[in-house]
Structures are given as C-alpha cells and as structure tokens.
Amino acid sequence: MITCTGCALLCEDIEVIIENNSVKETRNACRRGAARIKGCVNRMVPSIDQKPVDIDISLKKAIQILKNAKAPMLFGFGNSTNEAQKKAIQLAKKINAALDDTSSFCQGHLIEKVLHNKFRTCSLDEIRNKADVLVYWGSDAQDSQPRHLSRFSYFPRGELRQRGYEEDRLAIAIDVRESNTAKICKGHFYRIPLKGDREFILALMDALSGKVPTYDPKKMLELAAILKKAEFGVIFAGIGLTYSIKDDIDILVALSDKLPNFHIMPMVGHYNMRGFNENLFNETGFVNRVKFSEGKTIHDDKYSIVEALKENTVDALLVVGSDPVSSLPRSIISHLASIPVICIDPCVTMTSKIAIVNIPCAVSGIESSGTAIRMDGKVVELKKAMASNYPDDENVLKRLLEVI
Amino acid sequence: MGMDIGKFLKSPEHEIKITTYRDIFQIEALERDRFGEDYRKLSACIVIGKNDMQKMGIKDRDRVLISNKYGSVVVDVKESKKEEPGGVAFMVNSPWSNALVSDVTGGKGIPEFKEIIAKISLTKEEITSIESLRV
Numbered sequence: 086m087i088t089c090t091g092c093a094l095l096c097e098d099i100e101v102i103i104e105n106n107s108v109k110e111t112r113n114a115c116r117r118g119a120a121r122i123k124g125c126v127n128r129m130v131p132s133i134d135q136k137p138v139d140i141d142i143s144l145k146k147a148i149q150i151l152k153n154a155k156a157p158m159l160f161g162f163g164n165s166t167n168e169a170q171k172k173a174i175q176l177a178k179k180i181n182a183a184l185d186d187t188s189s190f191c192q193g194h195l196i197e198k199v200l201h202n203k204f205r206t207c208s209l210d211e212i213r214n215k216a217d218v219l220v221y222w223g224s225d226a227q228d229s230q231p232r233h234l235s236r237f238s239y240f241p242r243g244e245l246r247q248r249g250y251e252e253d254r255l256a257i258a259i260d261v262r263e264s265n266t267a268k269i270c271k272g273h274f275y276r277i278p279l280k281g282d283r284e285f286i287l288a289l290m291d292a293l294s295g296k297v298p299t300y301d302p303k304k305m306l307e308l309a310a311i312l313k314k315a316e317f318g319v320i321f322a323g324i325g326l327t328y329s330i331k332d333d334i335d336i337l338v339a340l341s342d343k344l345p346n347f348h349i350m351p352m353v354g355h356y357n358m359r360g361f362n363e364n365l366f367n368e369t370g371f372v373n374r375v376k377f378s379e380g381k382t383i384h385d386d387k388y389s390i391v392e393a394l395k396e397n398t399v400d401a402l403l404v405v406g407s408d409p410v411s412s413l414p415r416s417i418i419s420h421l422a423s424i425p426v427i428c429i430d431p432c433v434t435m436t437s438k439i440a441i442v443n444i445p446c447a448v449s450g451i452e453s454s455g456t457a458i459r460m461d462g463k464v465v466e467l468k469k470a471m472a473s474n475y476p477d478d479e480n481v482l483k484r485l486l487e488v489i
Numbered sequence: 490m491g492m493d494i495g496k497f498l499k500s501p502e503h504e505i506k507i508t509t510y511r512d513i514f515q516i517e518a519l520e521r522d523r524f525g526e527d528y529r530k531l532s533a534c535i536v537i538g539k540n541d542m543q544k545m546g547i548k549d550r551d552r553v554l555i556s557n558k559y560g561s562v563v564v565d566v567k568e569s570k571k572e573e574p575g576g577v578a579f580m581v582n583s584p585w586s587n588a589l590v591s592d593v594t595g596g597k598g599i600p601e602f603k604e605i606i607a608k609i610s611l612t613k614e615e616i617t618s619i620e621s622l623r624v
C-alpha cells in the first residue's frame with residue numbers, strides 16, 4: 086500500500102504493481118491519482134542553459150546563482166514533503182530570501198483562517214462518521230479531489246450515517262457552473278452569477294436571521310431551512326468561492342458564525358499545500374508571502390509570487406515542484422525571462438524549459454518517502470515504492486543548504 | 490484565378506465573458522505529458538452554451554480567436570452539453586486560459602483567474618501551441 090500524492094486527500098489505500106522499476110498497475114486510485122503514480126513521460130535531466138550536465142555541476146551552478154543574488158525568492162513546495170518544506174524555510178532564512186508557495190494565489194487566505202481558529206473546521210474522518218449536510222461551494226470535488234465524495238463525504242456509511250447518501254446525507258452545490266459535483270447534488274444546485282458569492286452569502290445570512298432576503302427569497306429561505314436543520318454540516322470551500330470573495334474573506338467567517346452546526350473545510354488541490362502553510366506558520370506565524378532578513382521575518386503582499394514578478398523585485402528564483410509559467414497569467418510572468426530561474430522537479434515543465442539550471446528529483450510518495458499534511462490537517466506518511474536515480478527534493482535542498 | 494475575398498474580411502467579433510474550471514481528464518493528461526497532444530486537445534478549447542453560440546453565429550468545433558489586451562489564443566469551440574443560462578463561457582484552467590488573465594491584482598497577489606473578458610471571432614489559424622505560450 087502506498088499513499089497517493091495526486092491531491093490533498095492523500096489516499097492511503099493505493100496498491101501498486103511494479104515491474105522493472107516502473108508502475109505497471111494501480112488499484113483504488115482515481116484517474117488523477119493513477120496518472121500521478123504512473124508518472125510523467127518527460128522526466129527531467131540535470132542541465133545548465135538547457136544543455137545536459139552532471140547533477141553535481143547543476144547543483145554547483147544553482148549555489149552560485151543563489152549566492153550572487155541580492156533578492157532571491159524560493160517558490161513552489163505544494164508537491165514537496167514536510168521535510169523538504171522545512172529545509173526550504175531554513176534555506177530561505179540562510180540566504181535572506183523571499184519565500185512563497187502556490188497557496189498564495191490559491192487557498193492560502195482560507196487556510197490562514199483555519200490556523201488562526203477563525204472558524205470551526207473538522208477532520209475528514211468526522212465528516213465520514215457524522216456529516217449530514219454537505220455544501221460544495223465553488224468546489225468541483227469530483228474533478229479536483231475525485232475520491233472526496235466516495236471516501237469521506239457523500240457516499241460512505243459512517244458511525245451516525247448508516248444509510249449514507251440514500252437517506253442520511255444531503256449534498257448541496259453552490260456554483261457558477263453545473264459541475265460534475267453539482268450534477269450529483271440533484272435538486273440542490275444553486276447557480277449563482279459570476280462573482281455573485283458575496284451577495285449570495287449576504288442573502289443567506291438574512292434568511293438565517295429570519296429576514297426576507299432581497300436576492301431570490303424563495304430559494305434562500307428554502308436553503309436556510311435545510312442548513313438550520315443540519316446536525317453536522319460542512320461547507321467545502323472551493324477555489325471558486327475563495328477567488329470570488331478574496332477581498333472580503335471575513336464574510337465567510339460571519340456566515341459560519343450564523344451556522345453553529347457547520348464546519349468549513351478549504352478544498353486543497355496540491356498534495357502538501359496545507360503542509361507548507363502549517364510548517365511556515367509554526368516557524369513564523371505566517372502561512373506564505375514572507376521575506377527573511379537577518380533573522381527577522383517580514384510578511385507582506387509584495388512578497389507574493391504574483392506581486393514579486395509583476396514588480397520585478399526578485400533577481401533569482403528557485404522553483405521547487407511547481408510550474409509557475411503554466412499556472413500564472415502570462416501577463417505577469419514575463420519578468421521570468423530576465424532573471425535566472427532554478428527548477429527542481431521530477432518532470433520537464435514549462436518553467437524548466439526556461440530555467441537556467443534544472444535539477445531533477447525523485448517523485449515523492451513513489452520514489453521517496455516522507456510525510457505530508459492532508460487537507461484536514463492530518464499528518465500522513467508517504468512511502469517509497471521504488472528506486473530513483475535522483476535524490477529527493479529534501480536532499481537537493483539539504484545539499485544547497487550545506488554548501489551555501 | 491479568382492481572389493478569395495473572404496480572407497480579407499474579418500469575422501465579426503463578439504464580447505465574451507469566460508470563467509475557468511477543472512477537468513479530471515485534462516488533469517490526468519497533464520500528469521502524464523503536459524506537452525502532449527491529449528493535454529493540448531483538452532485544454533485549448535472553450536465551452537459555450539447553445540444559445541450564446543447561436544447569437545454569435547458560432548458552431549460546435551469551430552475554431553476561434555479569443556483575445557484581449559493581455560494576450561490571445563486560438564482554440565476550438567465545444568458546445569456545452571448542459572442547459573446554460575448564457576452570458577458566460579468556460580475554459581479549463583491551463584496555460585491557454587492563463588494567456589488571457591489580467592495582470593490587475595490591486596497589489597493583493599491574486600489574479601482574476603475566474604473572470605476573463607475578451608473578444609471572440611472565427612478564425613482559420615492553427616491552435617495556439619503550448620510552446621508559444623512560454624515567456
């Protein structure tokens with residue numbers, strides 16, 4: 086049995102059949118997980134200026150770039166183990182670097198609220214055993230965390246929910262699009278206009294307080310009545326919701342105050358994004374967007390990857406297990422062409438294609454072991470199932486840390 | 490030989506609002522080979538509701554140019570299989586959708602991935618390659 090690192094559910098029940106040091110078959114994994122476990126077709130090779138070199142030479146070049154940089158930044162880490170993330174934090178401290186991760190333009194704000202105990206949250210196991218009303222809000226779990234409904238939320242039998250979805254559980258979707266998850270929530274799909282989440286929350290809060298909401302009163306009162314009756318409710322806050330209320334995340338806290346039987350769970354994509362947030366939080370009190378300066382930690386939006394690239398404030402970028410050239414707007418990434426980029430990844434990515442230095446690493450959870458933090462905060466062990474020719478990212482970062 | 494006047498006539502442009510979503514088949518293709526044909530096919534497309542397509546004179550599998558001041562991409566049209574209320578089209582989150590995302594963030598570090606305003610018109614150009622979406 087291995088743990089899948091395809092998403093932040095970190096399914097621990099995956100069987101793999103390995104032949105000639107490659108995965109021939111997987112069992113129990115979803116489509117996304119099976120593809121992750123079987124691996125990419127384009128494995129990275131060590132290179133400098135896109136020309137293959139020995140891995141030690143690429144490491145030396147990376148050290149030289151980081152040593153010479155006046156304003157280096159370390160970015161990525163959603164696909165790194167806790168152990169690698171902790172090494173990255175140490176490295177950033179040592180070289181007075183800015184440090185950010187993908188949560189910066191994803192679920193970081195919500196996870197920060199969770200870590201500051203701003204709203205009730207719960208574990209996935211509690212959801213399986215107790216949850217009766219599930220609200221998928223701006224979240225298409227069926228496509229992003231594909232075994233969420235089957236392992237934890239809607240379909241399984243649980244201690245207090247013996248009759249599962251047939252009788253004991255009700256699923257609701259609130260979304261701009263009729264997603265595959267919304268299709269499952271038959272009769273309980275609330276379609277909202279683009280960026281209409283805030284207005285919907287305000288109307289729902291009115292309905293919960295017994296006022297007649299101005300926005301779609303009939304549906305709002307019907308939804309409020311369902312939510313009020315819940316014994317153990319959960320709002321699965323997806324990226325659609327987070328982006329829509331990004332300027333006023335506290336409105337979700339206000340809604341949760343009106344729903345005493347509800348818990349909020351940020352739906353995390355990358356397998357250890359929450360891990361990065363927790364590891365940095367434990368070390369500095371912040372979840373992302375920091376800069377270290379002679380032992381002090383400065384937290385500012387200008388240290389987010391997006392603002393740093395937009396404003397050209399970094400002069401070297403180390404990217405670990407992430408592909409910002411693919412995942413950020415093209416209007417923002419042009420600065421990457423003018424600074425040295427170092428890429429540590431198991432696979433060739435759009436970022437590795439523009440990097441000055443590429444350092445390949447083992448795939449965590451298959452070719453190397455470690456731990457990661459599931460979307461609900463549970464620490465999960467990752468097991469090694471086969472050998473790799475390359476060190477894992479923890480070891481690459483350790484070597485950079487030792488030499489610099 | 491007659492002159493192909495059609496090629497000098499620009500196809501009418503329509504305003505379009507686009508939001509992004511995730512698709513398990515596209516994510517699977519990404520995991521396997523982000524430079525492969527499957528990932529390109531599943532990413533370089535726009536899903537539009539039937540009524541909106543009729544209004545714009547666009548058909549299923551037409552090729553369109555989508556552009557705004559941040560960038561432009563050529564993708565294929567897919568007719569939505571669902572009843573859509575209209576007014577919003579859908580692109581799966583990918584380098585193709587990211588080519589159209591605004592750089593306006595108000596200094597807050599989060600781009601507007603979910604609301605893209607652009608112009609759409611029919612084209613005969615080749616689908617934008619992933620290689621050309623690099624910096």
Ligand code: SF4
Nearest residue numbers: 089091092096118232
């Ligand atoms: S749901 Fe996520 S962790 Fe579980 S098998 Fe699928 S991709 Fe892997």
